[in-house]
Amino acid sequence: MIPAPRRPSTRFSLPALGLILSCILLAIILGVVTWRNLDREERLMENFLRKEGQTLIRAIEAGARTTMMMGSKSANLKTLVRKTAQEETVAYILVVDEHGQINAASGSLPSSIQNLPVAQAISGKSPMTRLTRLASNQAVFEVTREFNPVGENASDSRMRRRWPQWCAMGGMGDEAACRQAIFVGLYTREFEAARREDVKQSLIMGGVLLLFGAGGFYFLFLSQESRVAQRTLENMELYTRNVIESMPAGLITLDEQGRITSLNERARDIFGHQEESFEGKHLNALAGEGRCEIESLLQDGQEFTDKPMECQAGSGENIPVKVSASLLRDRKGAPLGRVLIVRDMREIRAMEEALERSRRMAALGRMAAGIAHEIRNPLGTLRGFAQFFRRRSDDDTAAREYADLMVGEVDRLNRTVSALLQFSRPREPEYAAVDLGELLQRTARLMEEDMAAHRVTLKVDQPVKPVAFSADPDLLTQVLINLLQNGFVATQEGGEIRLGGARENQDIRLWVQDFGRGMAAEERERMFDPFYTTRKEGTGLGLAVVQQIIEQHRGRIEVESAPGEGTLVEVILPAGENYDKA
Template structure:
C-alpha cells in the first residue's frame, strides 16, 4: 500500500514537472509549498529558493498585487494577458488561480497555473498587422490605378503640346519640366503598383541598382522634406541576383524610412552597391542615432519596432 502511494505520488510529481505551464501551490498564508521547473524558467527562482517563502516576495510586484487581490475568492479566477518586464525579459502570462481544498472540503491554500502566451500574442498581432497591410496594399493599388488614368492623359497632351511648340519659344523650358515631372510621377505610381502587389513571389534575375533607384524615387519627397541628403555609390557592372524584386524593394524601403526616422533633424543617407566574388554587396548607412545594443538581436523580428505606436513594422516583415 505504502509503495503504491509513493509510486502514485512520484507519478503525479512527474506530470507536474513535465507540464509546459508554471505550477505552484501556496498555503492560506501565501507561503509557497511547491514550485515546478517551468516556474524556475519563467521567473529565474529555483525550487529551493522559493519553497517556504512568501509568494509576493518571489514575483514581480504588479503580478503579486493582482494575485493578492483575488486571494479571498472561493472559485477559480484568472488573470488574462498580464504583461511583465522581469529580469530583462518581456512576458505575457495567463494566470489561473484555483482554491485548494482538503478531503473535508476545507480551504487549505491555492493552486496557481502560469501559462506563457508571449509568442502566441505576438503571432496574433502579426496576423492582425498582416491583414491591415493587405488591405492597405489593395487600397494603394486602387489609388495608383485611379491616378494613372488622368496622369496618362496629362502626359499625352503635354507631349503633344511640346511637339507643337515652335523652336526658340521661351515656354519650351517650362513644357520640358512638366514633361519630365509627369514621367517621374508616372514612375512613382508604377513603383507603388509593383510594391502593393501581393501573392507568392516568383524568383527572377534582379538588377539591384535599378531596385535601389526605384525605391529611392519612392521616398525622395519624404527624405527631401526631412532635409536628408542622399549619397549613392552604385557599382557597375553588378551581376544579376536571383530573387524577388518586390521583396527586395520592401527591405530597401524599410531601411530608407528607418534612416529618415533616425534623423529627425536631417542628415545623410548613403547607399553603396558593389560586386564581390560573384555576389552583390549592399551597404546602407546613415548619420542617425543607430540601434541600441539590446535591440540588435531583434531587428529581423516581424513588427518589432522601437517607434511610437502606429509607426513601423520592423525589417522582419520584409
C-alpha cells in the first residue's frame, strides 16, 4: 500500500497574498475617500443652500420693505411669497409669527408644520438650518431666521414705525409685538442625485476591488492546491523511484519503437553498464547485439513470464537471465510500450550447479566407499604375497625388482583408496583459534622439499597485521597443500608460486597463485569434479576434497585463470569466531 503523502505546511503564494493585501488597502482607501467626498459634498450643499435660502429671505424682505414704503397692505406679502415659491428649487416658504400663526405660505408644506422652531428662529442671532422631509417624503433643506424687513441697522425711523402698523394689517400681528420667522425650504434633488452617483461609482469601484480580491483568494486557493498536488506528485515519484531502485530484479521500460525510456540500477548491474546512459537507445545496446532473445520475442508482440535466456554483458560475459514482458497501456487501453523484468540467474544457477555437484559427489562417495571396502582387503593380501616372493628371491635380482614394483603399485593403489574413503566419509571440522601467519608458515615448511624437488620458488605473502579466526587448522593445511601441489605441477622449473592470506572486512582470504600454463574455460568448469584430472599420475580427488572442506567451513572458492597466464585460486572463509555445525 502506498503511504499517503504528508500535507505540506501552509505557505501563501506571495503574488496572491500581495494582490489580496493590495485589494484590502485599496478598499480602505476607497472607503475613506468616499466618506470624505460625501462629507465634503454635504458641507458644500449646506453652504450653497444656506446662502441661497438667505438670498431668498433677503429678497422677500426687500420686497416687503418696498410695499411698506408704498403704503401697500400686508397682503402683498402673500403674493410675494407665492411668486418666490414658484422657483424650481424652492419647496415652500412660510412666514409665521411668534404665536405660531401662519401669515404667509406657499409651496409643498413640510410634514412637521406643527412643530416649527419659531421661538428658536426669532431668538437666534444667525440663521438656522435643518434637513426635513415633505409629506411626499422628498428631502428638503430648510433655512430659518427672524423675518425683519426693516433690519436692525435701518436708519429710517419712519420705516421702523411703519413696520408694526404694516405687520398688524390684515390680522398679521399686533403693534406691540410684531415678530415673525420665515422658513424657506429648498429641494436637495440635484445634490442627492450627485451623491447617489458618487455612491454608485464607489460601489462600482468596490465591486471591482471585490472581484480582484475574490480573484486573489481564488488564485491563492489554486496556488495552495497546486502546491499540494505538486508535493504529492513529488512524494509519489520519490516513493515509486525508491521502490523501483530497491527491486532485486532489473526493470526496463521501452516505448513503442523499442527504445529504452528508463531502467533501474539493478538492470545496469546485471548487464555491466554503470556509467553509460541508455535512455533513447535501442535494447540491443544494453543486452548485446544478436546475443539475447528478448528483441525477437518483443518483435512478435508477445507477453511472457520468466522466459529463460542468455544475454551478453558489457564485459562479454554471457549472463543467464529470466525475463518477463508485459504491455504498458494508457487509460483508454492504447499501448504505450513495454515493461521488462530481468532476473539475474547467475547465483541461482551456481547454487543449482553446487546442489547437483553435491548430489553427484554423494553418489560417488557412496560408490567409492563400497569400492574401497571391496578393494582394500585384497590389496593387503597382494602386498603380503609380493613381500613373501621378495624374501624368497634373494638370488634372483629380477624377481626382487618385480616384487618391489608390485609393493609400490599396491601402496599407490592403497593411497587412492584412502583418498576415496576420505572423500566419501569426510570428518567434521574441529574448530580452533587459527593464526593466519602461522598457518601460512607451517604450510610453507611442509612444502619446502616438494618445491625444491620441482625447482620452484615459493613466496609467502604474510598479512600486514596479525589475523586470528576460527577454523580447523589441519583441514585448512590440507587445502593449501593440495592447491600448492596442483600449482607446482603446472609451473615450469625456475618458476614461482605465491602463497598468501589477509583479512578483508568480514572475510578471511587465502590465495595460491602460479604463473604456469593456466586453464581453459572447460577445465575451470570441471576442475572440482571428482576423478577429473589432466595429469597421468593424478587421482582427480585433490581439488574435490578442497572444495568439500571449504564447503564444510561455509566458504567459497574463486578461480581466475587463462591459458598461458597462470592461475589464481582464492579461498574465502567467514571470519566468525565459531560456526553453527548443524
